[in-house]
Amino acid sequence: xxxxxxxxxxxxxxxxxxxxxxxxxxxxxxxxxxxxxxxxxxxxxxxxxxxxxxxxxxxxxxxxxxxxxxxxxxxxxxxxxxxxxxxxxxxxxxxxxxxxxxxxxxxxxxxxxxxxxxxxxxxxxxxxxxxxxxxxxxxxxxxxxxxxxxxxxxxxxxxxxxxxxxxxxxxxxxxxxxxxxxxxxxxxxxxxxxxxxxxxxxxxxxxxxxxxxxxxxxxxxxxxxxxxxxxxxxxxxxxxxxxxxxxxxxxxxxxxxxxxxxxxxxxxxxxxxxxxxxxxxxxxxxxxxxxxxxxxxxxxxxxxxxxxxxxxxxxxxxxxxxxxxxxxxxxxxxxxxxxxxxxxxxxxxxxxxxxxxxxxxxxxxxxxxxxxxxxxxxxxxxxxxxxxxxxxxxxxxxxxxxxxxxxxxxxxxxxxxxxxxxxxxxxxxxxxxxxxxxxxxxxxxxxxxxxxxxxxxxxxxxxxxxxxxxxxxxxxxxxxxxxxxxxxxxxxxxxxxxxxxxxxxxxxxxxxxxxxxxxxxxxxxxxxxxxxxxxxxxxxxxxxxxxxxxxxxxxxxxxxxxxxxxxxxxxxxxxxxxxxxxxxxxxxxxxxxxxxxxxxx
Amino acid sequence: xxxxxxxxxxxxxxxxxxxxxxxxxxxxxxxxxxxxxxxxxxxxxxxxxxxxxxxxxxxxxxxxxxxxxxxxxxxxxxxxxxxxxxxxxxxxxxxxxxxxxxxxxxxxxxxxxxxxxxxxxxxxxxxxxxxxxxxxxxxxxxxxxxxxxxxxxxxxxxxxxxxxxxxxxxxxxxxxxxxxxxxxxxxxxxxxxxxxxxxxxxxxxxxxxxxxxxxxxxxxxxxxxxxxxxxxxxxxxxxxxxxxxxxxxxxxxxxxxxxxxxxxxxxxxxxxxxxxxxxxxxxxxxxxxxxxxxxxxxxxxxxxxxxxxxxxxxxxxxxxxxxxxxxxxxxxxxxxxxxxxxxxxxxxxxxxxxxxxxxxxxxxx
Numbered sequence: 001x002x003x004x005x006x007x008x009x010x011x012x013x014x015x016x017x018x019x020x021x022x023x024x025x026x027x028x029x030x031x032x033x034x035x036x037x038x039x040x041x042x043x044x045x046x047x048x049x050x051x052x053x054x055x056x057x058x059x060x061x062x063x064x065x066x067x068x069x070x071x072x073x074x075x076x077x078x079x080x081x082x083x084x085x086x087x088x089x090x091x092x093x094x095x096x097x098x099x100x101x102x103x104x105x106x107x108x109x110x111x112x113x114x115x116x117x118x119x120x121x122x123x124x125x126x127x128x129x130x131x132x133x134x135x136x137x138x139x140x141x142x143x144x145x146x147x148x149x150x151x152x153x154x155x156x157x158x159x160x161x162x163x164x165x166x167x168x169x170x171x172x173x174x175x176x177x178x179x180x181x182x183x184x185x186x187x188x189x190x191x192x193x194x195x196x197x198x199x200x201x202x203x204x205x206x207x208x209x210x211x212x213x214x215x216x217x218x219x220x221x222x223x224x225x226x227x228x229x230x231x232x233x234x235x236x237x238x239x240x241x242x243x244x245x246x247x248x249x250x251x252x253x254x255x256x257x258x259x260x261x262x263x264x265x266x267x268x269x270x271x272x273x274x275x276x277x278x279x280x281x282x283x284x285x286x287x288x289x290x291x292x293x294x295x296x297x298x299x300x301x302x303x304x305x306x307x308x309x310x311x312x313x314x315x316x317x318x319x320x321x322x323x324x325x326x327x328x329x330x331x332x333x334x335x336x337x338x339x340x341x342x343x344x345x346x347x348x349x350x351x352x353x354x355x356x357x358x359x360x361x362x363x364x365x366x367x368x369x370x371x372x373x374x375x376x377x378x379x380x381x382x383x384x385x386x387x388x389x390x391x392x393x394x395x396x397x398x399x400x401x402x403x404x405x406x407x408x409x410x411x412x413x414x415x416x417x418x419x420x421x422x423x424x425x426x427x428x429x430x431x432x433x434x435x436x437x438x439x440x441x442x443x444x445x446x447x448x449x450x451x452x453x454x455x456x457x458x459x460x461x462x463x464x465x466x467x468x469x470x471x472x473x474x475x476x477x478x479x480x481x482x483x484x485x486x487x488x489x490x491x492x493x494x495x496x497x498x499x500x501x502x503x504x505x506x507x508x509x510x511x512x513x514x515x516x517x518x519x520x521x522x523x524x525x526x527x528x529x530x531x532x533x534x535x536x537x538x539x540x541x542x543x544x545x546x547x548x549x550x551x552x553x554x555x556x557x558x559x560x561x562x563x564x565x566x567x568x569x570x571x572x573x574x575x576x577x578x579x580x581x582x583x584x585x586x587x588x589x590x591x592x593x594x595x596x597x598x599x600x601x
Numbered sequence: 602x603x604x605x606x607x608x609x610x611x612x613x614x615x616x617x618x619x620x621x622x623x624x625x626x627x628x629x630x631x632x633x634x635x636x637x638x639x640x641x642x643x644x645x646x647x648x649x650x651x652x653x654x655x656x657x658x659x660x661x662x663x664x665x666x667x668x669x670x671x672x673x674x675x676x677x678x679x680x681x682x683x684x685x686x687x688x689x690x691x692x693x694x695x696x697x698x699x700x701x702x703x704x705x706x707x708x709x710x711x712x713x714x715x716x717x718x719x720x721x722x723x724x725x726x727x728x729x730x731x732x733x734x735x736x737x738x739x740x741x742x743x744x745x746x747x748x749x750x751x752x753x754x755x756x757x758x759x760x761x762x763x764x765x766x767x768x769x770x771x772x773x774x775x776x777x778x779x780x781x782x783x784x785x786x787x788x789x790x791x792x793x794x795x796x797x798x799x800x801x802x803x804x805x806x807x808x809x810x811x812x813x814x815x816x817x818x819x820x821x822x823x824x825x826x827x828x829x830x831x832x833x834x835x836x837x838x839x840x841x842x843x844x845x846x847x848x849x850x851x852x853x854x855x856x857x858x859x860x861x862x863x864x865x866x867x868x869x870x871x872x873x874x875x876x877x878x879x880x881x882x883x884x885x886x887x888x889x890x891x892x893x894x895x896x897x898x899x900x901x902x903x904x905x906x907x908x909x910x911x912x913x914x915x916x917x918x919x920x921x922x923x924x925x926x927x928x929x930x931x932x933x934x935x936x937x938x939x940x941x942x943x944x945x946x947x948x949x950x951x952x953x954x955x956x957x958x959x960x961x962x963x964x965x966x
Contacts, residue, residue: 529960530938553823554959555798556843560627561612561666562859563873563882564914571913574963 005258007073009184010215011131012080012095014123015105016113016473020135023167024105024176025081031173032065032077034246061201062098062213062260064243064250069181077180078243078260080200087349089477090296093122094200094276097292098215098260101129101184103176104157108134108142108164111150112440114414114473120155131179132157138166154440189257194286195219195227195279197255197263202273204324208240208264212273215260217290221281222254227265230278230289236265270327296328298346299407299478300353300373300457301390303334303500304360305342307367307580307591312341318364319343322356329356334391338500338584339369339594344391347373350457369582369591371500375453378405378481392502395488398539405481407453410435413464414446415472422467423447430455431506450479454504489514491521491597492535492542496585500594515544517597522546524593532587606690609876610858611660613644613681614869615670616887619705623738623808624766626800628871628885629668636891637673640869641681643891647868648688655876658866659690662855663697665719671701675713682717691718696760696854698723703749704741711756721760721853722753723793729783730776733769738804747787754788760851762791767829768822769797770808770815777825781832790851794829795844796822823956830952843917843955860914862907878902909966916962921949931964 015021065077082088082095096102102123106116123130132151134144148159163179165172201213221227225238242251243261255261267273275296278289306315319331330346347353353373360366377389382402389395411432415423417439424434427449435448451460456476464472489510491501501521505513514536521534525548536544559567581588617637618629652658663685673681678699685691698721699714711722728734729743741749753761763784767777784792799806809816817825830840838846842860845853858865867874870890873882880900884890902910908926915922924932924943932948935941940954940961954961 529935529940529957529964551957551960552819553796553826554957555796556958559859559914559917561614561664561873562610562865562867562875563871564859564880564910565873565882567913568910570959571909571962571966574959575966578963 004256005188006186007075008078008187008258009075009101009180010078010080010099010187010258010260011101011103011180011184012082012099013103013105014082014092014096014116014119015135016107016110016115016119019105019107019110019113019116020167021105022081024103024133024135024165024173025079027167027170027173028065028077028079028177029063029246030170031177032067034063034065062244063246064260067177067181069178071181073181075181077177080260087347087352089118089122090294090348091201091275092119093126093292094198096123096126096128097290098198098200099126099128100187101131101180103180104130104132104151104155105135105167106132106147106151108136108144108147109139111143111147111444112154112414114412114446114475117154117414117446118412118475118477129184130155130157131176131183132159132162133176133179134159134162134164135167137164138169138171150440187258189216189218191218191220191256191258193218193257194284195221195225195281196286196290197221197279198290199273199275199277199279202270202275202327204270205264208266210267210270210273210324212263212265212267212279213244213260214255214263214279216255216257218257218286219281219284220254220256221263221279226282227263227279228282228285229272229274230280230286231293231295232272232274232277234272235282236267236272238263238265240264270324274327296348298328298330298376298390299349299453300347300375301344302347302353302373303336303339303342303371303391304331304345304357305336305339305369305371307369309340311366314364315343315360315366315368318360318366319345321364322359326356328352336371336393336500338498338582338589339371342369346390350461369594371594372503372597373457374504375407375457377407377486377504380404389504392488392504393499395504398487403483404486406484406486408450408479408482409453409456409476410479411449411451411456411474411476412446413449413472413474414440414444415468416443417445419468419472420445420447423464423472426460426463426467427451430460431509451476452482452484452506453478454506487538489517490537491517492533492537493521493525493584493587493589494530494532495535496587497537498584498589500582501597503597510538511543514538518544518546520597521589521593522548524590525587526590527551528588530586606657606659607655607864608659608661610855610863610865611658611663611685611689612855612865612867612872612874613663613665613670613685614667614867614872614883615640615665615673616668616870617672618667618669619672619702619740620738623736624797624800624803624805625738626803627668630887633887634672636887637677639891640887641677641684643893644681644868645684645688646893648684651866651868652688655866657690659692660685661692661695662858663691663695664855665699667700669702669705669725670699671705671710671714675710675717678714678719679717682719686718696721698762698853698855700725701749701753702739702741703746704739706749706752708752708756711753711758715757720758721762722758723762723764723791724750724753726750726763726784727766728769728772728776729780730772733772733776736770736808737766743783747783750787750789759788760791761787761789762793762853763787763789764793764795765829766795766797767825768817770805770812772817772825774821774824774828778828778832781829785832785836791845791847791853792833792838793845794826796826826956827952839919840955841919843958857918860918861920862910862914878907912965913962916948916950916958916965919949921947924948927965935961935964 013021061081063079068074080095082092144164151157151159163172163175196217197214199212204210228235241255242249276293280286323329328348331343334344335341379387380402381400432449432451438446485507487507489503489505490497518534518536531550532548534546535542616629618631620631697719699719700723702725726746833846840846841852871885881896884894
């Protein structure tokens with residue numbers, strides 16, 4: 001058994017977005033022969049269409065690669081792919097916990113970025129051996145020596161033998177493989193101890209049910225074993241275990257300590273498999289679970305409604321299907337006066353939200369109306385009761401509220417020095433509290449701020465991008481809840497409150513926000529037969545007002561020579577347009593208005 | 602005349618013109634006048650097959666539209682009207698209109714047209730401002746238009762109509778009122794006022810896209826519409842249709858058939874018909890039409906279509922639509938807003954409602 005462990009290498013690849021993680025993964029698959037070049041679609045591990053388009057990995061995956069090294073031994077590499085975005089930080093940390101080593105890919109011209117650092121710190125937290133790799137050395141702008149120095153200075157890693165590669169051109173791939181064989185530590189763990197299998201990913205397979213991707217820390221698991229989820233509490237009978245091939249399963253008799261693979265146990269609901277949980281056997285249970293488990297809680301909520309109310313059931317089915325594979329997605333029916341019946345959906349973050357919305361529209365061909373995202377607030381009522389609010393509509397009246405708390409994040413921005421002023425101004429605008437500023441190298445600065453999450457979800461990324469011309473990179477982690485002076489901002493259309501447009505906002509920002517939303521609505525609501533006053537109000541007090549003037553003149557289509565087809569076409573087009581509008585009292589509001597309140601300036 | 606005979610309004614499309622105007626996207630072909638004889642042959646064949654299909658037809662109105670029908674020579678017009686008379690029963694008091702471009706007529710031609718049985722002339726004047734006429738791509742001057750109108754009157758066209766356009770690029774209010782006054786100084790019984798429509802693919806649309814500031818703003822355009830209604834009313838012209846004004850008894854009977862959804866038969870390239878509740882149109886291709894291509898796909902109207910058409914077309918007219926047809930709550934709201942009024946069981950749009958007719962219609966369908 002120990003002999004088996006000696007040749008196992010469990011590792012992941014960490015990188016800033018676009019630094020070439022997926023391309024390197026492809027080359028490793030190719031070089032170890034598990035996939036012939038001709039069978040490769042670009043970026044095999046990113047199999048979802050969306051993943052490929054956005055160049056990010058949404059779900060973790062693991063694949064086993066056999067590799068015969070120069071020392072003559074045949075190794076078993078387990079490459080665990082990790083999600084590459086801040087929304088999935090927890091998933092990343094669990095994937096890292098399944099490894100002994102991490103390849104750190106750094107772009108030879110970009111150098112270290114915010115995500116690089118965040119990932120490195122996380123990998124160090126898990127005591128991983130970090131192997132730096134400089135990628136994209138074929139680019140004319142590549143400065144491998146500068147980047148190597150940066151890695152030594154900033155992260156303190158030895159870069160003397162660090163492979164210089166171009167994953168795209170297939171240069172230096174052999175060096176990476178040798179580096180892994182030589183420098184990633186072999187796993188440890190006692191195959192005869194009680195089973196402790198770390199779940200680092202879960203997904204749904206139509207034939208096998210919900211499946212756990214696991215790293216066996218101790219013990220052995222076989223088909224037929226009865227297992228228990230130590231945090232979840234439920235028990236199942238193992239129906240299949242094995243390792244992963246690209247695009248497939250490789251069933252085995254057992255998985256033993258040190259190995260990475262999957263466990264299928266006819267599990268119907270993916271919610272029974274919690275990422276970070278420990279699987280043990282009921283016949284010889286482990287005394288305690290592996291450390292680090294956290295229940296995954298959505299951080300951002302929004303309302304998702306079918307554009308056509310008749311598609312409510314279709315939306316429900318689509319959400320349920322996505323939920324099969326994504327335990328972090330939550331949804332509950334809700335209704336809105338303005339939007340009818342839909343769902344309150346919870347997400348890990350903004351990107352997660354966008355991905356789900358896009359998948360609903362693309363894979364299920366649904367036309368959606370979404371409301372502005374909200375974070376989760378704590379409300380402490382005057383009677384001492386606490387409640388959490390993820391939908392501004394549900395906020396109790398101000399008189400019943402003693403105080404409220406909002407979530408803050410620990411934000412890190414890495415930026416060229418020139419933009420420090422602009423970013424500090426932005427963070428100030430967003431109610432941020434300055435924490436720290438560090439010079440990384442000659443040109444760049446790491447800024448740390450505490451920021452309210454509700455400001456981060458409100459055009460922070462767009463602002464950061466535009467104020468730094470895309471040069472700054474950003475990473476954040478939930479820090480905790482802070483007492484805050486928050487108010488509910490309502491929008492009134494023709495005197496009637498539109499529930500789907502309400503937001504919770506800091507009192508100091510309410511006036512400016514109310515004005516800009518009113519202005520935005522004035523732009524997106526088309527003129528109608530009647531004048532439409534648009535008002536922003538806090539607790540019944542009007543703080544801003546705009547007016548959509550009444551329509552003055554229609555262009556009439558000609559009906560020349562009895563040809564009324566143009567007229568009919570125009571009428572059809574206008575009827576279509578009207579169908580896509582939401583009736584709020586007597587006012588017709590286009591669907592995009594509900595999201596437009598997000599995109600300001 | 603046989604009283605049981607089916608009565609229709611007859612539209613004949615003559616798709617020939619001297620030059621395409623800058624705003625025009627109608628089916629018309631410049632520089633093809635040598636094909637007029639073949640076209641008239643084809644029209645005669647179409648008339649024959651129409652009466653063969655429907656049985657004998659009586660026409661209360663005949664309308665020769667285009668294109669520029671007045672491009673036909675006097676002889677060609679005589680031949681066409683001869684064919685019309687041969688295949689259709691023309692009522693003795695029939696309204697027989699020809700559209701004329703002021704740049705294509707002289708006293709002699711007008712006299713022959715009159716002789717051929719034409720009794721109403723619709724002159725495409727558009728404006729009495731030479732600068733605007735040039736911008737529109739018209740082939741005549743303001744002076745030529747006035748001359749044409751007087752010649753027509755002298756030739757015996759007592760029922761004379763003018764087409765005018767407003768909300769033109771670069772047009773101001775005084776240019777518009779000047780055009781209205783000069784029109785009213787002529788011996789006319791009927792005036793049509795059309796707001797410029799920017800059609801895709803026309804030079805006019807390209808001009809405005811490049812220079813959007815040329816277009817009068819909406820308030821001015823509405824003002825022009827109101828000014829036309831006011832000045833014309835002062836001189837006894839009432840607005841019997843959203844774009845049409847007439848002295849009492851000179852409303853275009855032919856056009857009213859369209860708004861009332863009466864039967865009309867369209868002959869010629871691209872001509873539209875509504876016969877027995879079915880809409881259809883001839884091919885818009887001149888080649889296709891000459892080669893004998895028939896009508897394209899017919900549009901059999903559902904009850905919903907009929908309702909929508911009734912509202913869409915009826916509300917253009919002073920007659921309005923039967924109030925009982927309309928959803929009462931919507932109607933009440935529109936009346937409350939001063940956009941519609943109900944009188945004698947008929948619902949019509951007010952002047953304010955006429956300004957936003959599309960939006961009013963949309964509320965009701």
